[in-house]
Amino acid sequence: MADTVAERSSGLVETHKGYNPRVLFFYFLIAAMLLALTGGLAYRQLASNDLYHEREKTQNQRRILVPGPRGNIYDRDGRLLVSNRPRFAVTLYLDELRKEFRSQYIAIRKAYREADDKNLPTATQMERIARFTVVQRYLDQVNRTLGRHEELDADELNKHFSQQLLLPYLLVDDLKIEEYARLIEQLPVVSPLQVYTSSIRDYPLGSLAAHTLGYVTGNDNIDASDEDFSGSDFARFTDKTTFKMKGTIGREGLEANFDSLLQGETGGAIYRVDPAGYRVNPPLSKHQPVHGRDLHASLDAELQIAAEKVMTETELNSAAVALDVKTGEVLVLASKPDYNLQNFVPHLSHEAAKDISDRGAWINRATTGLYPPGSSFKILTSIAGLRAQTIDPAATVNCPGYLQVGGRQFPCHGGHAHGDMNLAQAIEKSCNVYFYHQGLAMGVDTLAAEARRFGFGSPTSIEVPETKGSLVPDPEWKMRRRDEHWFPGDTANFAIGQGDLLVTPLQMAAFIASFARDETITVPTLEHDPAHPVQHTAPTGLRPEQRAAMLEGMEACTVTGTAKVLSSPFMKIEGLRIAGKTGTAQKQTEKGTINFAWFICFAPIEDPRIAIAVVAEGDIAGEEFAGGRYAVPIAQAILKKWNEKQGRAPAAGVGIATP
Amino acid sequence: MPQQRFDQAKPFLTLALVLAAWLVVPTAVKRFLRAGFFEMQAPVEATASYVRDLQDFWSLKTRSNNELIEAGRDLVHLNAAYEIRLQQDAGLRDEIERLGDLLKLPAPDGYRAEPARIVRRDFSGWWQQIVIRKGCNYGITEGAPVIYVGGVVGRVREVHAYTSVVDLISSPGVRIAACIEGDMRPISYQGGVNPTLAPARGTVEYVPVDIFVTPAAPRRLVTSGLGGVFPANLTIGYITGVEPSTDGLFKTGDVQLEPALSALTEVTVLVPQGPAAGK
Numbered sequence: 061m062a063d064t065v066a067e068r069s070s071g072l073v074e075t076h077k078g079y080n081p082r083v084l085f086f087y088f089l090i091a092a093m094l095l096a097l098t099g100g101l102a103y104r105q106l107a108s109n110d111l112y113h114e115r116e117k118t119q120n121q122r123r124i125l126v127p128g129p130r131g132n133i134y135d136r137d138g139r140l141l142v143s144n145r146p147r148f149a150v151t152l153y154l155d156e157l158r159k160e161f162r163s164q165y166i167a168i169r170k171a172y173r174e175a176d177d178k179n180l181p182t183a184t185q186m187e188r189i190a191r192f193t194v195v196q197r198y199l200d201q202v203n204r205t206l207g208r209h210e211e212l213d214a215d216e217l218n219k220h221f222s223q224q225l226l227l228p229y230l231l232v233d234d235l236k237i238e239e240y241a242r243l244i245e246q247l248p249v250v251s252p253l254q255v256y257t258s259s260i261r262d263y264p265l266g267s268l269a270a271h272t273l274g275y276v277t278g279n280d281n282i283d284a285s286d287e288d289f290s291g292s293d294f295a296r297f298t299d300k301t302t303f304k305m306k307g308t309i310g311r312e313g314l315e316a317n318f319d320s321l322l323q324g325e326t327g328g329a330i331y332r333v334d335p336a337g338y339r340v341n342p343p344l345s346k347h348q349p350v351h352g353r354d355l356h357a358s359l360d361a362e363l364q365i366a367a368e369k370v371m372t373e374t375e376l377n378s379a380a381v382a383l384d385v386k387t388g389e390v391l392v393l394a395s396k397p398d399y400n401l402q403n404f405v406p407h408l409s410h411e412a413a414k415d416i417s418d419r420g421a422w423i424n425r426a427t428t429g430l431y432p433p434g435s436s437f438k439i440l441t442s443i444a445g446l447r448a449q450t451i452d453p454a455a456t457v458n459c460p461g462y463l464q465v466g467g468r469q470f471p472c473h474g475g476h477a478h479g480d481m482n483l484a485q486a487i488e489k490s491c492n493v494y495f496y497h498q499g500l501a502m503g504v505d506t507l508a509a510e511a512r513r514f515g516f517g518s519p520t521s522i523e524v525p526e527t528k529g530s531l532v533p534d535p536e537w538k539m540r541r542r543d544e545h546w547f548p549g550d551t552a553n554f555a556i557g558q559g560d561l562l563v564t565p566l567q568m569a570a571f572i573a574s575f576a577r578d579e580t581i582t583v584p585t586l587e588h589d590p591a592h593p594v595q596h597t598a599p600t601g602l603r604p605e606q607r608a609a610m611l612e613g614m615e616a617c618t619v620t621g622t623a624k625v626l627s628s629p630f631m632k633i634e635g636l637r638i639a640g641k642t643g644t645a646q647k648q649t650e651k652g653t654i655n656f657a658w659f660i661c662f663a664p665i666e667d668p669r670i671a672i673a674v675v676a677e678g679d680i681a682g683e684e685f686a687g688g689r690y691a692v693p694i695a696q697a698i699l700k701k702w703n704e705k706q707g708r709a710p711a712a713g714v715g716i717a718t719p
Numbered sequence: 720m721p722q723q724r725f726d727q728a729k730p731f732l733t734l735a736l737v738l739a740a741w742l743v744v745p746t747a748v749k750r751f752l753r754a755g756f757f758e759m760q761a762p763v764e765a766t767a768s769y770v771r772d773l774q775d776f777w778s779l780k781t782r783s784n785n786e787l788i789e790a791g792r793d794l795v796h797l798n799a800a801y802e803i804r805l806q807q808d809a810g811l812r813d814e815i816e817r818l819g820d821l822l823k824l825p826a827p828d829g830y831r832a833e834p835a836r837i838v839r840r841d842f843s844g845w846w847q848q849i850v851i852r853k854g855c856n857y858g859i860t861e862g863a864p865v866i867y868v869g870g871v872v873g874r875v876r877e878v879h880a881y882t883s884v885v886d887l888i889s890s891p892g893v894r895i896a897a898c899i900e901g902d903m904r905p906i907s908y909q910g911g912v913n914p915t916l917a918p919a920r921g922t923v924e925y926v927p928v929d930i931f932v933t934p935a936a937p938r939r940l941v942t943s944g945l946g947g948v949f950p951a952n953l954t955i956g957y958i959t960g961v962e963p964s965t966d967g968l969f970k971t972g973d974v975q976l977e978p979a980l981s982a983l984t985e986v987t988v989l990v991p992q993g994p995a996a997g998k
Contacts, residue, residue, distance in 0.1 A: 129968055146925070146968050205947075238945050241896035241905035245946025249894050249909065257925070259968050 122226050122333050127282045127307030128324020129259040131352035135361040136588040142273055145262035148235040148255055150202050151228030154221055156252040157194055164190035188218055198253055199231050205246050206239050227303045228256055263401035269364050270398040271424035274313020282307035282326050317523045318355050325350035358389035358588040366701040370694045371396045377677040379425035381569035382698050383584055385576045385668045386594045390586050392698055397421040427526035430562040431675055434645030435490045436658040437557025441499055444510035446606045450501040453609035456480040459493040465549045470496055487613025488621035492556050499555020500548055507554055508534040514571050515581050516563055522584045530567060533560035569673035572660040576668035614639035615665055623692050631696050636703050637665040654678050659691035663699055670702050761882045765852055768838040830989035833857055837984055847887040854879045864989045869977050870954030872986045889919030889976050896946030897955055900939040908955055921974040928970055932961045940974055
């Protein structure tokens with residue numbers, strides 16, 4: 061019996077005899093699967109790490125970019141020309157209202173159900189209604205505090221919610237200082253409603269140097285170029301991961317040319333968000349925006365104000381440029397009509413833009429206005445003749461009041477007979493006949509070459525936009541452009557700055573500054589360098605006695621000549637010797653012949669420091685429009701102020717009256 | 720053995736259960752319980768405060784007659800000085816009223832001064848509060864400004880039946896539209912997170928960039944009166960230093976508050992009257 065049991069038992073016991081091939085197969089199978097699993101895990105953790113990290117950021121992280129305030133612009137004496145001022149607004153952080161939106165949504169849904177309304181809105185519609193109701197409640201709170209009656213734009217709210225949830229929603233913009241004070245005291249410290257501060261441009265001197273300083277416009281595409289900003293790699297991702305506050309970008313003048321210098325460093329923060337896009341505080345990293353660098357312009361606010369005051373009083377379209385003779389720095393760059401830069405903040409209204417267009421005030425006449433230089437060009441004709449040996453300073457030319465060239469009679473200045481004129485007298489009295497003779501004697505090629513040697517026909521390389529249309533005509537140009545031959549009459553006209561010759565006031569200022577230094581080129585600059593580097597270019601090539609004869613004529617012009625008004629008791633600047641030349645040029649328009657009054661000068665003669673070019677446009681066809689009457693007073697205002705400033709220390713930062 | 724382990728863990732389990740229950744209790748119930756606790760606690764604190772007053776009274780009674788006569792004389796002088804100031808104030812008030820009538824200005828919002836004893840102080844790094852011995856029973860309203868002879872104390876945060884809780888200006892939850900004495904431009908004052916056992920401090924923001932302050936020449940910070948809560952020209956503290964913010968638009972700075980704030984025994988609540996009361 062016992063043996064039987066033992067046999068049975070031994071039959072039921074499972075024994076292991078070495079390895080079973082079927083089990084081994086499963087071992088391999090499981091090992092292979094585990095290996096595949098481990099390999100896959102390793103591949104994703106190690107090899108595809110960047111990809112998943114990027115996906116995680118795309119899904120869970122959002123970057124908010126805040127533009128840095130722009131740098132200030134100062135004049136050469138440190139007076140503030142352009143700065144920033146704070147702009148206060150009430151904003152609402154929608155992403156902090158999630159619970160309120162939800163509660164309101166439930167309340168609305170309940171109300172519809174209880175009312176058994178057949179027109180039950182969809183869930184999306186009810187969400188929108190809930191959002192609007194909640195935000196309206198906050199706006200009501202602001203309205204009560206401020207006594208305002210602001211209204212909510214539902215479409216704008218929805219757009220903001222769907223596209224810029226993490227950015228504060230603007231409820232009331234441009235708060236007055238009392239309103240801002242009221243809100244910071246009456247709003248709870250921890251509230252979705254907050255006073256938001258941004259910076260906008262401020263122009264303490266209004267329209268002063270408007271064309272030169274330029275303006276800024278809104279920029280929706282601010283850039284975080286700083287590599288240190290840990291969110292810079294977000295730039296690779298889709299736009300949905302980055303929210304950008306509105307910045308500014310320079311559009312004209314110095315604001316545009318020095319935009320990269322003035323532009324502040326973008327700051328911001330990176331937040332983790334939940335799947336619905338709501339922020340999970342606090343930020344993962346923050347980067348403060350940094351103020352842009354300041355620009356010290358070469359302009360002299362006092363001189364600019366003096367010039368613009370007289371220009372405004374004349375009520376004519378005009379331009380004035382004053383340069384530091386030695387350094388080429390622009391002291392005055394004025395153009396009228398102009399515009400008030402304060403109208404550009406926060407943005408230019410349609411009406412204001414139309415007004416500027418109607419007045420033709422967009423044009424910077426100093427750098428883009430093209431004018432025939434008229435008799436002021438006789439200075440260049442004189443240099444050309446002296447260098448070409450066709451002019452002898454002591455030799456005289458008889459002026460009977462006109463010169464017959466070909467079949468046409470060319471009149472003298474004012475139609476008067478000047479009699480015998482040498483070079484100095486011809487400059488003093490602005491005798492056309494003398495310069496007709498000299499122009500014809502030296503020939504158009506000599507004259508054109510000399511004009512180009514002094515930089516006419518080419519941009520001056522100043523830092524603000526200037527025209528490329530200035531023109532030094534010659535026979536080749538006339539044939540190419542008009543398919544016409546060059547006539548001696550063209551040369552006569554060219555010699556007195558008429559005809560097709562076109563220059564800008566800036567070019568004329570650079571020319572007279574170069575002549576003042578006895579050199580040929582002046583590169584004007586609007587950037588002030590405290591080291592005052594002196595410009596040196598090729599000399600004019602005039603002998604001292606030749607230059608002396610010209611200076612004698614130019615000084616006489618301001619004492620007894622066409623600019624003798626400068627020596628009148630009301631305009632005389634005591635102790636300042638001025639070398640100048642007036643000019644009156646004509647242009648045929650639909651209204652008839654319009655005159656342009658010119659005056660170019662430099663001072664003091666013994667040690668030239670400032671060079672000026674002024675042009676004023678006539679507005680009535682056929683009106684007598686001499687440079688001495690309209691352009692000289694503008695230059696005189698600049699020179700007077702400049703003379704006053706010599707010897708006294710600059711009063712930096714002192715408030716000054718604007719025209 | 721397991722039974723013993725369970726018994727040992729019972730208190731922790733109970734605490735966890737209570738905490739879990741508290742988490743699921745509706746907010747309204749929590750608020751009611753908290754208010755109820757406060758109201759129950761208020762008579763005890765008020766009584767303790769009265770006892771302290773009585774204690775002070777008896778300690779003063781131990782002073783000699785000469786000291787009391789001296790103090791009485793000083794009090795007479797003070798009363799006389801205050802009487803003169805009151806008459807001057809009345810004259811100025813009449814003049815302001817006359818000018819206001821001439822210019823047809825609306826009547827300014829007024830305040831009713833309600834003096835109140837402090838019954839409890841509750842200072843921490845995150846909040847700095849006092850409890851005063853007057854509440855709804857004296858018409859105290861939430862948000863009312865609280866002052867003392869040295870300037871601003873804070874703002875009423877909660878009003879109960881017989882007591883009120885006041886947030887001190889050193890508390891981060893208080894923000895005031897202030898200005899620097901002699902400069903009308905409003906700046907934002909806010910209480911700071913105060914370190915333990917250190918003098919209370921606050922911060923100022925939106926300080927104009929042309930304001931310069933050094934520790935050697937601090938500037939007095941006063942209420943601007945523009946915020947609609949505090950009357951103008953009440954001292955908040957002294958700005959001891961400012962530094963430009965990175966955006967260059969403003970400066971920020973530190974404000975040193977009066978050490979007396981932590982040792983006050985009596986304050987005055989300015990209860991708004993007229994149109995301001997409804998705001």
